[in-house]
Amino acid sequence: xxxxxxxxxxxxxxxxxxxxxxxxxxxxxxxxxxxxxxxxxxxxxxxxxxxxxxxxxxxxxxxxxxxxxxxxxxxxxxxxxxxxxxxxxxxxxxxxxxxxxxxxxxxxxxxxxxxxxxxxxxxxxxxxxxxxxxxxxxxxxxxxxxxxxxxxxxxxxxxxxxxxxxxxxxxxxxxxxxxxxxxxxxxxx
Numbered sequence: 001x002x003x004x005x006x007x008x009x010x011x012x013x014x015x016x017x018x019x020x021x022x023x024x025x026x027x028x029x030x031x032x033x034x035x036x037x038x039x040x041x042x043x044x045x046x047x048x049x050x051x052x053x054x055x056x057x058x059x060x061x062x063x064x065x066x067x068x069x070x071x072x073x074x075x076x077x078x079x080x081x082x083x084x085x086x087x088x089x090x091x092x093x094x095x096x097x098x099x100x101x102x103x104x105x106x107x108x109x110x111x112x113x114x115x116x117x118x119x120x121x122x123x124x125x126x127x128x129x130x131x132x133x134x135x136x137x138x139x140x141x142x143x144x145x146x147x148x149x150x151x152x153x154x155x156x157x158x159x160x161x162x163x164x165x166x167x168x169x170x171x172x173x174x175x176x177x178x179x180x181x182x183x184x185x186x187x188x189x
Contacts, residue, residue, distance in 0.1 A: 001135040001136060001137060001138070001139075001145050001146065001147040001164065002135075002146065002147050003129070003130075003132040003133050003135065003147070004132070004147045004148050004149050004155055005057070005128075005129045005132050005149070005155065006129075007125060007126065007129050009153070010053075010057075010125040010126075010128050010129045011031045011121060011122060011125040012026075013053070013056060013057075013125070014049070014053065014121050014124050014125045014128070015029045015031070015121055017049055017052045017053060017056070018035065018039065018041070018045075018049060018121065021041070021045050021048050021049060021052075022039055022040070022041060022045065024039075029121060030121070031120065031121045031122040031125070032120050032121070032122060033120060033121050034117060034118050034119065034120055035049070035119055035120065035121060035124065036116065036117040036118075036119070037117050037118065049124060050063070053124065053128045054128075056153075057128055057132075057153075057154070057155070058154055058155065058163055058164075058165055059128065059131050059132070059165065059166050059169065060168045060169050060170075061127060061128060061131065061169040062098065062127070062169035062170045062172070062173045063169070063170060064170050064173065065112070065116075066093060066094055066097045066099075066173055066176075066177065067080055067081065067086075067090065067093075067094075067112055069170070069173050069174045069177045070090075070093060070177050070181075072174065072177075073174065073177045073178055073181055074181060077090075079181075080093055081112070084111055084112075085108070085109045085110060085111055086106065086108060086109070086110050086111075086112065086115065087108055088108045089184065090108070091103075091106045091107070091108050091110075092180075092184065093177065093180050093184075094106055094115065096176065096180055097127075097173065097176060098126065098127040098130045098131060098169065098172060098173060098176065099119065099123040099124070099126055099127045099130075100123065100126040100127075100130060101115075101119075101123060105118055105120070105123075106118070127169075131166045131167070131169055131172060132147075132155060132166050133166075134166045134167040134172050135147055135155070135164050135165075135166050136164065139157035139159065139160060139162055139164065140162070141157065141160050141162040142157060142159050142160040142162065144157050144158060144159035144160065146158035146159065147164050
């Protein structure tokens with residue numbers, strides 16, 4: 001099915017959720033604001049953000065980091081981390097993740113904590129929106145294949161209005177890591 005979510009709308013929702021969590025005005029939050037470095041969010045705020053976005057859009061965002069999925073897929077993180085710092089392959093993997101980091105955001109040699117600290121409002125919105133690229137091919141209720149937004153901005157079937165739920169965020173993240181490893185890591189071996 002198609003993804004009916006508009007990134008700008010998800011960015012606005014992310015800003016509003018963060019404004020409530022951090023008790024600031026949404027006007028003070030820019031889409032390029034780092035949630036940790038610029039806005040001062042802590043790990044509990046991040047958990048709340050993930051929960052609130054998931055609840056609002058009817059999805060389950062990843063709970064496991066992309067690099068942890070890479071360890072699960074590869075058996076170790078050697079391709080993606082060297083001496084506790086991301087490699088060029090680790091940077092490329094993060095750029096192709098649900099969060100869609102930009103090439104300018106990350107540099108090889110960053111520590112994973114620095115990547116986490118540099119994650120922006122836009123990255124979180126991308127993660128949520130991109131998850132809806134993984135809707136079922138057809139509506140489980142009627143078999144139609146057109147997704148739309150209802151008046152409450154929920155993703156529903158265009159034919160029968162059944163609520164549509166994308167694949168679990170951790171399942172999608174793992175699939176993306178597996179695809180990356182199959183194409184990029186094999187090329188470098």
